[in-house]
Amino acid sequence: MGDTNHPAAGVGLRGKIRRRLSSYARLRISETYLYSHDLAVIPTVPADPACLVRLLGIDELALLLEVHPLDLPGLRSRLERGFACYAAFLDGRIAGYGWAQPLGKHFLRDVARWREVRPKEFWIYHCRTAPWARGRRAYPFILMRMLEDYRRQGFERAWIYTGKTNVPSQKGIERAGFVLRERLPALEVGPLILPLPLRMLPPPAPTSPS
Numbered sequence: 001m002g003d004t005n006h007p008a009a010g011v012g013l014r015g016k017i018r019r020r021l022s023s024y025a026r027l028r029i030s031e032t033y034l035y036s037h038d039l040a041v042i043p044t045v046p047a048d049p050a051c052l053v054r055l056l057g058i059d060e061l062a063l064l065l066e067v068h069p070l071d072l073p074g075l076r077s078r079l080e081r082g083f084a085c086y087a088a089f090l091d092g093r094i095a096g097y098g099w100a101q102p103l104g105k106h107f108l109r110d111v112a113r114w115r116e117v118r119p120k121e122f123w124i125y126h127c128r129t130a131p132w133a134r135g136r137r138a139y140p141f142i143l144m145r146m147l148e149d150y151r152r153q154g155f156e157r158a159w160i161y162t163g164k165t166n167v168p169s170q171k172g173i174e175r176a177g178f179v180l181r182e183r184l185p186a187l188e189v190g191p192l193i194l195p196l197p198l199r200m201l202p203p204p205a206p207t208s209p210s
């Protein structure tokens with residue numbers, strides 16, 4: 001048996017294997033909330049009057065680095081594939097961003113699941129507001145703008161998701177009029193993510209004509 005207290009235990013191949021095994025021993029069940037929006041009624045989000053939302057062009061993507069460290073070549077390829085990046089500006093400074101995927105297959109990384117992007121539907125993901133700008137409604141304002149733009153282009157449904165414990169995100173999503181549709185649990189075993197059977201929620205009750 002090796003001596004785990006020996007300084008050599010943490011280096012080399014044996015150290016690597018030991019660290020990997022101990023990371024696999026960490027088990028956690030996470031849950032992702034999946035919401036949809038039928039684009040029929042898009043609430044007006046009372047945003048900060050200083051907030052402006054617009055699409056970012058491919059030559060402007062470096063602005064996103066002011067919000068969060070990101071892999072720019074990967075983001076460029078998203079725009080080349082037809083995805084869209086919306087950015088919020090507060091007092092002229094980039095405050096946050098969100099991505100829209102209107103085609104292909106969408107990968108929900110936190111629960112290791114793929115979903116087909118169906119015709120006339122799009123997925124919203126990878127949204128963030130810079131810490132200095134939080135609480136000023138930049139996020140729901142970006143969502144509102146995306147919903148309006150895609151509805152104008154003939155889209156009929158949007159999807160978005162967030163973690164069960166991410167209350168700020170859930171509030172922004174609900175403020176923009178999304179409805180919770182599915183709960184997607186996953187088992188995290190160290191760095192591995194294994195999807196667990198999903199929990200469907202009943203479809204929202206139809207709104208009665210007034």
Ligand SMILES: CC(C)(COP(=O)(O)OP(=O)(O)OC[C@H]1O[C@@H](n2cnc3c(N)ncnc32)[C@H](O)[C@@H]1OP(=O)(O)O)[C@@H](O)C(=O)NCCC(=O)NCCS
Nearest residue numbers: 127128129134135136137138139140161162168169171172
């Ligand atoms: C989730 C997130 C995008 C919300 O952005 P935002 O522009 O601050 O959104 P809002 O202004 O609507 O605030 C939403 C909620 O954030 C919380 N909040 C407010 N000020 C905050 C602050 N300074 N810091 C953290 N959270 C704050 C509040 O709960 C607020 O809701 P309430 O005012 O109704 O109580 C942002 O917190 C963020 O970037 N988080 C890290 C990345 C992330 O979770 N992305 C979303 C994944 S789907």
